[in-house]
Amino acid sequence: MRILHVLDHSLPMHSGYTFRTRAILKAQIALGWQVAGLTGARHTHAVTGAVPEVVDGLAFFRTPAPAPARSPLREWREIRALARRLDAVIDAWRPDLLHVHSPVLNALAAMRVARRQGLPLLYEIRAFWEDAAVGNGTDREGSARYRATKLLETYAARRADAVAVICEGLRGDLIARGIAAEKIMVSPNGVDLDLFGDPPPPDAALAAELGIGGREVVGFIGSFYDYEGLDDLIAAMPALLAARPDAHLLLVGGGPMEPALRAQVAASPAAARITFAGRVPHDQVERYYSLVDVLAYPRKAMRLTDLVTPLKPLEAMAQRRLVAASNVGGHRELIEDGVTGTLFPPDDPTALAAALATLFADRAIWQNRRDAGRAFVERARNWSSNVSRYAPVYSALTGQG
Numbered sequence: 001m002r003i004l005h006v007l008d009h010s011l012p013m014h015s016g017y018t019f020r021t022r023a024i025l026k027a028q029i030a031l032g033w034q035v036a037g038l039t040g041a042r043h044t045h046a047v048t049g050a051v052p053e054v055v056d057g058l059a060f061f062r063t064p065a066p067a068p069a070r071s072p073l074r075e076w077r078e079i080r081a082l083a084r085r086l087d088a089v090i091d092a093w094r095p096d097l098l099h100v101h102s103p104v105l106n107a108l109a110a111m112r113v114a115r116r117q118g119l120p121l122l123y124e125i126r127a128f129w130e131d132a133a134v135g136n137g138t139d140r141e142g143s144a145r146y147r148a149t150k151l152l153e154t155y156a157a158r159r160a161d162a163v164a165v166i167c168e169g170l171r172g173d174l175i176a177r178g179i180a181a182e183k184i185m186v187s188p189n190g191v192d193l194d195l196f197g198d199p200p201p202p203d204a205a206l207a208a209e210l211g212i213g214g215r216e217v218v219g220f221i222g223s224f225y226d227y228e229g230l231d232d233l234i235a236a237m238p239a240l241l242a243a244r245p246d247a248h249l250l251l252v253g254g255g256p257m258e259p260a261l262r263a264q265v266a267a268s269p270a271a272a273r274i275t276f277a278g279r280v281p282h283d284q285v286e287r288y289y290s291l292v293d294v295l296a297y298p299r300k301a302m303r304l305t306d307l308v309t310p311l312k313p314l315e316a317m318a319q320r321r322l323v324a325a326s327n328v329g330g331h332r333e334l335i336e337d338g339v340t341g342t343l344f345p346p347d348d349p350t351a352l353a354a355a356l357a358t359l360f361a362d363r364a365i366w367q368n369r370r371d372a373g374r375a376f377v378e379r380a381r382n383w384s385s386n387v388s389r390y391a392p393v394y395s396a397l398t399g400q401g
Contacts, residue, residue: 001033001034001096001097001394001398001400002033002034002035002036002093002094002095002096002097003028003033003034003035003036003095003096003097003099003394004035004036004037004038004089004090004093004095004097004098004099005021005024005025005035005036005037005038005099005100005101006037006038006040006082006086006098006099006100006101006106006109006110007021007037007038007039007040007043007060007101007106008039008040008042008043008101008102008103008105008106009039009040009042009043009044009045010022010037010039010043010055010058010060011055011056011058011060012045012055012056013043013044013045014282016310016311016312017126019311020126020166020189020311021037021101022056022058022192023190023191023192023383023387024383024387025037025058026057026058026192026383027192027383027384027386027387028387028390030384031387031388031391035058035059036052036058036059036060036061036089036093036095037058037059037060037061038060038061038062038063038082038085038086038089039060039061039062039063040063040078040081040082040105040106040109041063041064041065041066041077041078041081041082042078043062043063047062061085061089061093062085063081063082063085064081064085065081066078066080066081075105078105078109079105079108079109080109082105082106082109082110083109083110083112083113086098086109086110086113087113087116087117090113090117090119095119096119096398096400097119097120097121097122097394097397097398098110098113098114098119098120098121098122099122099124099390100121100122100123100124100160101124101126102123102124102125102126102127102128102129103129103132104129104149104152104153104156105129107121107123107156107160108152108156111156111159111160120161120162120397120398121160121161121162122160122161122162122163122164122390122393122394122397123156123157123160123162123163123164124163124164124165124166124187125153125157125163125164125165125166125170125174126165126166126308127166127170127304127307127308128149128150128153128170128173128303128304128307129149129153130145130146130147130149130150130153131302131303131304131307131308132304133145133146133149134146134302134303134304135225135226135227135302135304135305136225136226136227136256137225137226137256141303154174154177154178154179157174157177157179158178158179161397162183162184162185162393162396162397163179163183163184163185164184164185164186164187164390164393165184165185165186165187166186166187166188166189166308166309167186167188167189167307167308167309167330167333168186168333169306169307169308169309169329169330169333170307170308171184171186173307185389185390185393186389187386187387187389187390188309188333188380188381188386189309189310189311189314189334189381190314190377190381190382190383190386191311191314191315191318191377191381191382191383192383192384193318193377193378193382193383193384196315196318196319198320199289199290199319199320199321200286200287200290201290202290202291203287203290203291206287206288206290206291207291210250210275210277210291211275212248212250212275212291214246215246215247215248215273216244216246216247216248216293216360217247217248217249217250217291217292217293217294218233218240218247218248218249218250218292218293218294218295218296218356219249219250219251219252219288219289219291219292219293219294219295219296220233220249220250220251220252220253220295220296220297221252221253221285221288221289221292221295221312222252222253222312223253223254223255224251224253224254224255224256224257224258224261225255225256225257226256226257226300227299227300227302227304227305228257228297228298228299228300229297229298229299229300229326229346229347230251230257230261230298231257231260231261231264232298232300232346232347232348232349232352233249233296233298233349233352234249234261234264234265234268234270234274235264235268235349236298236349236350236352236353236356237249237268237270237273237274237353238268238269238270238353239349239350239353239354239357240270240353240356240357241270241273243353243354243357243361244356244357244360244361247273247356247360248273248274248275249270249273249274249275250275250277250288250291250292251274251275251276251277252277252278252279252280252285252288253278253279254278254279258276261276262276289316289319289321292321293322293360294321294322294323294324294356294359294360295312295313295316295321295322295323295324296324296325296352296356297310297312297313297323297324297325297326297331298325298326298344298346298352299325299326299328299330299331299346300326300328300346300347301326301328301346301347305326305328305329305330305331305346306328306329306330307329307330308330309330309331309333309334310330310331310334313325313331313334313335313341314334314377314381316373317340317341317373317374317376317377318373318374318377320370320371320373320374321370321373322341322342322359322366322369322370322373323335323340323341323342323373324341324342324343324344324352324355324356324359325341325342325343325344326343326344326345326346326347326352327343327344327345327346328346331343334381336372336376339369339372340369340372340373340376341369341373342355342358342359343355
């Protein structure tokens, strides 16, 4: 079976989106399927010029960027450019099926081409584009743009031959919009366990360099978006230090909220116990993970976080790290409170501090918690088994066994 994945962007760019894509394609190749990717105009990493471009053993066709324009003309040009490129790639590569990944622009481009080429189309939604825009601070819920994007997302899901979503929250929302339940499959976020062996010992040299040796380290490693709730984590630090004087917060990464977060830290009485490590090369991230006792994910309560499951807590559990997360829908699908992790009320720095202090005070449970988290990932979120969920859907769409 030959599957062409239509994508927003891919490796060598690094994001949760590209790591999920890599895992899917690698696992499908291991099953004996032939796969390739086609990225849209929003893939901004310089390409090699090779057609297709091979990155980490995976083949990607690219779409040239159209002439720049303001929204909504920009999006229309991106749809047209992707549709033209998709037509050409289909003629050259001859796939049996199109597996189109969100955002909805990709689906709008691919649907007309799929009909013309006589190919079945599976549309995979990783997050609703309208809610992602709210989460990123580029739109507000209920605006004209929000409503229009939601209508387009519903239209694409209705027109696709099958729909995949990454969690039950998204599935339930689509069913409420009138999309047939039997048309929707769940392909949950997972991890490639081959990438996660036994966790390395703490990097003493790095701990000394950062000035956190001997501390009880709470960490966040990822992108600094408003919906991640890092302002609540910073606000929790004075109360956490009152209960655990050796506590230290390590923030690794960057993003739109970084200037505001740095200003918040500068004004905090806990400033001396909060360290920004900045963005680090991907091959160095494991060194920072090795220093963290508890990884905290204090996402705010909103549609995006209630409907969408993140990848980072799974990666942390795969590495046998302790996880504490806000009690929002996306986290509840991944974390069983008191078994695989700790859940605390969202948007509540006091409750967050109390949950972290309790976890540090009860180290006797740590090993069982780590083992339970790793076992959950192995059992339910391992890509080598997760990817098999696509097989019956692909077979039904193509008529191939």
